[in-house]
Amino acid sequence: MNTTASTRARAAILVLALLLLGGGATAYTLRAASGRAAATGTADPGFTLDRGAGTLYVRDTASGRVARVDPAAPGGRVAGGPSCDRFHAAGPTALCLQRRPGVPARSYVLVLDRELREVRRIALPGIPSRARVSASGRMLSWTMFATGDSYARSAFATRTSILDLRTGYLVKNIEQIPLTLDGRRHHAPDVNYWGVTFAADDNRFYATVSTGGRTHLVEGDMRNWSARALRENVECPSLSPDGTRIAFKKRVSDGPREPWRLYVYDLRTGREHPVAERRGIDDQALWTDAETLAYGYGGAVWSVPADGTGTPRQLAADASSPAVPG
C-alpha cells in the first residue's frame, strides 16, 4: 500500500501541474484572444462592379474583402468590396460566400447586384469552397465543405447548391439528381458534387462528381433534372465563353503533394492538353477571355494561356477568387 506521505506528495505534484498547465493554457488563450479583429460585411459606398470591361476583381487576402485590381491605386488594388471567403460575378449578379464564425461551420450565401447591394441572403452549413455565376447572371451555384457528415473523423463531404434567380428556386443539395454512370443509373452513399459551371443556355451545366474514390465530369440538365458522367478524373470544370472547351484539374499523381495539373478539354474533338502551368492547381479556373485562364495558386492569382503555350503570369499577389464581371 502507498503511505499517506506518498499520497500527499502525489497530490502536491498534481496541484502543481494543474497550476502550471492551466496557467500555460490560459496564457496562450489570452494572448490569442487579444489579436481578434472585426470584419466588415458590406461594400464601401461607391465601390461597384461597373469599372469597364475586363477589370479584374479578386478577394484581398489581407482584408478578406473583394478588391478591384487597379495599377494606378496604391498597392495595385482598391479593397472596398464586401468581406467574402469566395467570390464570383458575371452579368448583373455577384455571389459572395461568407463564413459565419462559430462551430459547427456555417456560412452566408449573399446574392448581390452590380452595385454590390444585397439581393438575397441564404444561411447554410459548411465552409465556402466554390462559387460560380452563369454568364447571364441568372444561374448561381456554390459548393460548401461539410464537416459534420462524419463526426469524430477528419473526413469531408461537399454540398453543392444551385439557385435559379428567374424563379427564385433553390436546390440546396444537388446530390439526389438522377445520375447515369457508365450507362447505368448510379446509387451510392458517397456521391459528392462540386465545382459547377453553366452553359450559355442557363440549363446545361457541368460539374465534378466523386464516388467510389474516383472523380468524373458530369453534364447536368436543369430542366430534365438529370446528370450523366462523361469522363473520368476531372475536377472543377470551367466552360469556355464559347462553350467549346472545358478547363479542369486532373489528378496526375497519387501523392498528397501537388497531385493536380490544369488541363483543357475540347468538347468537339474529345482531345485534352495540359496548359503551361507545371504546378499543382487546386482551384476552379476562370476564363478571363476566350483564350486565357486565371486561377489561385500559393495565395496569389495567376493566369496562363488556355492553348498550352506561354508561361504562367502573376496577376495579383495575396489574392484569390478571380472574377471579371465584364
Place this chain on the structure above:
Amino acid sequence: MYLATTGRRDAPPRPTGTRRRVPGTVLALGAVSLVTDVSSEMVTAVLPLYLVLGLGLSPLQFGLLDGLSTGATALVRLLGGAGADRGGRHKQIGGLGYALSACSRLGLLLAGGATGGIAGALAADKLGKGVRTAPRDALITLHSPPEDLGRAFGTHRAMDTTGALLGPLAAFALLWATAETYEAVFAVSFCVGAFGVLLWLLFVPGRQRDEPPRETAAPRARGGLLTALRRSPAYRRIVLCAALLGAATVGDSFLYLLLQRRLDLDATWFPFLPLGAAGVYLLLAVPAGRLADRLGRRGPLLYGHGALLLAYGLLLAPVPGAAALVGVLVLLGVFYAATDGVLMALTGPFLAEGRQAGGLAVVQTAQALARLGAAVAFGALWTASGPETALVAALLALTAALCCAARLLPSVPTPEGSTT
C-alpha cells in the same frame, strides 16, 4: 487452468449484499480517459475547420491520409497488447500511448501548416490511441474482481464518453473566445493531454499493485499472441463472435446518413446526431455493466446487438420520421452501452494470466477489422442496389450473426466466492 480467475483466491473478502465501490484504479483509469478524451475530441472537432480555413488545404486530399492511418492502427493495437504482456509493462506501454497522443498536439502546433507535419502528428495520435487501448483495458481487468468486471468497464466507458462530449464544447468555447485561433485549441489540448499523462503516471498502478509475487499462481503463458487462441476454446469462440457480430455492424455514419435522408434533416443538425447516441451510452453504460455482472455477460451482449437489429428495422419501417430519429439514437446508445465494455468484461475472465492485454487486443482488432469490412461491403451494396437493399442485407446478416453468437458465446466461469 490458464484462467485469470486462478490466483484470485488471495483477494480480500468483500462485503456481501451491500454496494461495493468501484476499484480506485478503475476510477483513476476512467479519469485519465476522461481528460484524454477532452483533449483529443477538442482537436477532432476543429481539425476539419483548421485544415480548410486555417491552411487552405484540400480536404479531399486529406481524407486519403486519414484512411491510410486507420488501417495501421489495427496492427499497432496488437503490438501494444503483446508488448504490455511482456513482463507486465501495462503501465509503461499504456503511458507511452497517452504521451504520444498528447505530444501529437505539439506536433500540430509546430507543423505550422506543413502538410507532412500535420499528417505525421495525426498519425502519432492514432498510433498512441492504438497502443494504449489494450494495456488500459487489461489494467481494468487486472484490478477489478472478476464478478464486477461489467460494472468496472461500464464506469470506465461512461467516464470516457463524458470526456468525448465535453471535448467539442471546450473547443467551441475556445474558438469563440479567441476569434477562431486554432493554435489556441491545440495548445490547450496539449496541456489537457499532458495532465492526463500525469494522472496516469501518478495514480495508475503497474500490473501488480499490492500482490506479492505469486509462486503458487499458474505459470506465465509463453509463446506468441495466438497462444491464448490455441489454449482456450471459450476465448476462441469469443473472438469468432466478436468478428461475426462486427461483420454485421454497418457503422454509425451510415445509420446517420440514412436518418438524415429519411428526415431530410437540415445539415446544421447533422453533427449533433452522434451526440444524442453518446448521451444515451453515457447514461446506460454503468447500469448495463451492473446488469451484465448480475445476469452474465452473454445476455447484454446479445440483447445489445438486438437493439442494433431493431435500429436497422426502424430505419426500414414506415414510422414517422421523428420516431425513427429518437428510436435509432436511443437504440444505438443502448447498443454501445450493452456491448462495448461488456465484451471486454466477458473476455477478461477467459484470458491466461499475463496474457490479458494481448488477448483483449486480439478481440478488439478482430472486431475493428470486421467492422471495417462491413462498412466497405455495406457501401458497395448500397452502390450496387440502393440503400434499402443494403439495409435489408445488413438486417439479415446481423440476425444470422446473432443466432451464431447465441450458440457460440460461453458464459462466465463462476469465480469462487462470487456474490449475487
